[in-house]
Amino acid sequence: MPTHQHTDGDLNARARIRDAALEQFARHGVSGATMRGIAQAAGVSVGLVQHHFGTKDGLRLACDELIVEVFRRRVLHLATKDRLADADALGELFDESPLLLRYLARAALDGSTAADDVFDQLADGTQEFLTGTWPDRFPTGSDAARDAATVMTAMHSGIALLIGQIARRFGQEPEEAIGSARVALGIMNLYAAMGEFAGSTTGKDVRDAVEERGTGHRHGGAQATR
Numbered sequence: 001m002p003t004h005q006h007t008d009g010d011l012n013a014r015a016r017i018r019d020a021a022l023e024q025f026a027r028h029g030v031s032g033a034t035m036r037g038i039a040q041a042a043g044v045s046v047g048l049v050q051h052h053f054g055t056k057d058g059l060r061l062a063c064d065e066l067i068v069e070v071f072r073r074r075v076l077h078l079a080t081k082d083r084l085a086d087a088d089a090l091g092e093l094f095d096e097s098p099l100l101l102r103y104l105a106r107a108a109l110d111g112s113t114a115a116d117d118v119f120d121q122l123a124d125g126t127q128e129f130l131t132g133t134w135p136d137r138f139p140t141g142s143d144a145a146r147d148a149a150t151v152m153t154a155m156h157s158g159i160a161l162l163i164g165q166i167a168r169r170f171g172q173e174p175e176e177a178i179g180s181a182r183v184a185l186g187i188m189n190l191y192a193a194m195g196e197f198a199g200s201t202t203g204k205d206v207r208d209a210v211e212e213r214g215t216g217h218r219h220g221g222a223q224a225t226r
Contacts, residue, residue, distance in 0.1 A: 014052045017042045018066065019099070021059040026102035030060050030110060064114030067104055071118045105161045123153040159183065 020042035024033040035056055039046045053059045108115040127149035130138040138145035159166065167177035177183065197203045 013044060017049050017052055018062050022063050022099050022103045025063060026106050029106055064112060067114045068117050071121055123149050126153050
């Protein structure tokens with residue numbers, strides 16, 4: 001039987017502390033953030049932070065759980081609209097909260113399991129898109145489908161995680177750049193150029209060489225050294 005019933009004030013304070021922790025972790029990393037700094041940012045005492053979360057690890061766990069839950073909902077929403085492989089749609093995952101984006105970027109650098117979970121959700125959804133759209137090129141359960149989905153997810157999520165750098169180059173604010181047509185056009189122009197290159201004689205030669213090298217590695221490197 002619970003010994004303490006949460007009041008609205010408790011829940012509001014808990015959410016305020018968690019949001020402050022998100023901001024502090026995103027800015028300083030988990031190792032650089034302090035319980036005192038988080039308490040100050042939330043406008044509460046260190047004792048209240050400890051009451052709700054215990055330790056800094058408890059705070060990080062709460063932040064990670066929030067990130068995973070938000071992405072699970074958003075990925076499900078995009079999957080129902082067949083937009084998981086749309087780079088614009090991936091950007092929209094972060095549009096609702098730049099703070100979540102900053103936290104996730106720092107979590108990825110820190111090796112957080114939450115960042116791993118989010119990446120896996122996105123990659124799994126992208127793999128379903130690829131196998132459903134081009135089943136001959138990306139058969140279900142194949143290495144080709146898994147590898148392409150993994151690389152595509154890294155490329156598109158990298159755009160979102162580095163939106164601050166993109167915005168700086170565009171001369172925009174991050175919230176402008178995340179939904180900017182310039183991002184979408186940049187991707188489409190790049191894909192078009194890469195498609196032309198892949199279909200060229202040089203592109204085919206490069207692909208053959210890469211495939212031969214990969215086959216050599218799978219067979220002990222014999223062919224790779226030829």
